[in-house]
Amino acid sequence: MYKIGFIGCGNMGKAMIGGIINSRIYKADEIIALDLNECLLSEVKGVFGINTTRDTLYLAENSRIIILSVKPNIYNIILNEIKDKISHDTIVISIAPGISIKSIEDVIGSDKKVIRTMPNTPALVNEGMSAICISNKVSEVEKEEVLKIYSSFGIAEIVSEKLMDCVVGVSGSSPAYVYMFIEAMADVAVLAGMPRDKAYKFAAQSIMGSAKMVLDTGIHPAALKDMVCSPGGTTIEAAAVLEEMGFRSSVISAMKSCIKKSSKLTSK
Numbered sequence: 001m002y003k004i005g006f007i008g009c010g011n012m013g014k015a016m017i018g019g020i021i022n023s024r025i026y027k028a029d030e031i032i033a034l035d036l037n038e039c040l041l042s043e044v045k046g047v048f049g050i051n052t053t054r055d056t057l058y059l060a061e062n063s064r065i066i067i068l069s070v071k072p073n074i075y076n077i078i079l080n081e082i083k084d085k086i087s088h089d090t091i092v093i094s095i096a097p098g099i100s101i102k103s104i105e106d107v108i109g110s111d112k113k114v115i116r117t118m119p120n121t122p123a124l125v126n127e128g129m130s131a132i133c134i135s136n137k138v139s140e141v142e143k144e145e146v147l148k149i150y151s152s153f154g155i156a157e158i159v160s161e162k163l164m165d166c167v168v169g170v171s172g173s174s175p176a177y178v179y180m181f182i183e184a185m186a187d188v189a190v191l192a193g194m195p196r197d198k199a200y201k202f203a204a205q206s207i208m209g210s211a212k213m214v215l216d217t218g219i220h221p222a223a224l225k226d227m228v229c230s231p232g233g234t235t236i237e238a239a240a241v242l243e244e245m246g247f248r249s250s251v252i253s254a255m256k257s258c259i260k261k262s263s264k265l266t267s268k
């Protein structure tokens with residue numbers, strides 16, 4: 001029996017497998033994965049040394065934990081395909097926006113163990129942020145095990161299911177906004193004469209350091225911002241332009257749109 005099986009090893013599946021392997025929580029031979037894309041499957045086998053299969057039913061029958069790392073529109077197809085192979089000891093984990101615990105139970109049975117999660121791609125470098133919701137069929141020991149898996153590639157927190165759309169906006173999707181920010185900052189550094197490789201390093205490390213300041217010091221982000229803005233200095237010039245150009249309101253509108261999209265998927 002494999003400890004964990006991934007159906008789908010695209011961006012998110014690969015990131016989680018990479019995080020689990022890096023943290024050594026499971027050995028490569030305790031993990032199995034499947035993907036319709038043969039190149040991708042040989043890639044994860046080659047890079048991580050895990051087992052692979054083309055047989056979805058074999059994976060479902062032989063994995064104690066199954067992670068459905070496919071797009072939300074494939075969920076029902078896969079669940080219908082594997083439902084007879086899911087035992088009462090199997091834990092089925094969703095990582096997709098809009099896929100509720102109930103919608104999975106409706107297909108595989110409400111007597112089965114289902115966990116809904118929302119990870120993010122920084123899992124690949126063990127800096128993921130994940131939310132986890134547990135159904136009442138999952139025991140305390142199983143909850144702790146899943147928390148341990150998700151904590152192996154970053155920070156993981158139990159949240160109530162009603163917060164999951166919000167989680168998509170604030171952590172599932174947010175790495176994309178941050179990459180856009182890094183790209184923009186690096187482009188301007190290049191414009192001002194810095195070589196591109198250095199520009200990415202300077203921009204990314206500044207964002208990582210600032211995030212670490214928020215997490216490690218517990219100081220309010222506004223106070224941390226004020227600590228950078230010298231009176232009559234350079235930073236307040238930039239901050240004033242960001243306010244003028246609607247920086248915060250752009251982020252607010254973008255995230256509201258993301259959360260709305262996630263809740264629209266859920267209500268379908």
Ligand SMILES: NC(=O)C1=CN([C@@H]2O[C@H](COP(=O)(O)OP(=O)(O)OC[C@H]3O[C@@H](n4cnc5c(N)ncnc54)[C@H](O)[C@@H]3O)[C@@H](O)[C@H]2O)C=CC1
Pocket residue numbers: 007008009010011012013034035036037040068069070071072074078095096097118119120121172173
């Ligand atoms: N990419 C991200 O940052 C995040 C993605 N998610 C969720 O993770 C899930 C996967 O997303 P990505 O990895 O980004 O997508 P992706 O498109 O990179 O990977 C999905 C993989 O599923 C495979 N696939 C499709 N049908 C299949 C089938 N019938 N059997 C086996 N494999 C099949 C595809 O070949 C593909 O490699 C989605 O539900 C997404 O919403 C959640 C959090 C973050």
Ligand SMILES: O=C(O)[C@@H]1CCC=N1
Pocket residue numbers: 097168172173
């Ligand atoms: O864009 C998406 O739909 C997925 C969910 C969170 C991140 N990527």
